[in-house]
Amino acid sequence: MRHTREYFASAPAGVVVARLGADKPGSVAFTSKIAVPTPTTIPPTRGRTRTPGSPA
Structure with a gap:
């Protein structure tokens, strides 16, 4: 079986995926x-x- 992990972060958008x-x-x-x-x-x-104060 093969597992995969992908990560992405965007400071301007304030997200980590x-x-x-x-x-x-x-x-x-x-x-x-x-x-x-x-x-x-x-x-x-x-x-x-x-979290409170984050963009919608």
């Missing part, structure tokens, strides 16, 4: 955590989480 994949369907599972300087108070929308 990770794409995980595998050549066998259903074989990618993970837990992700992120630490931010202020608590997140905006509920996730369409799989995206924003």
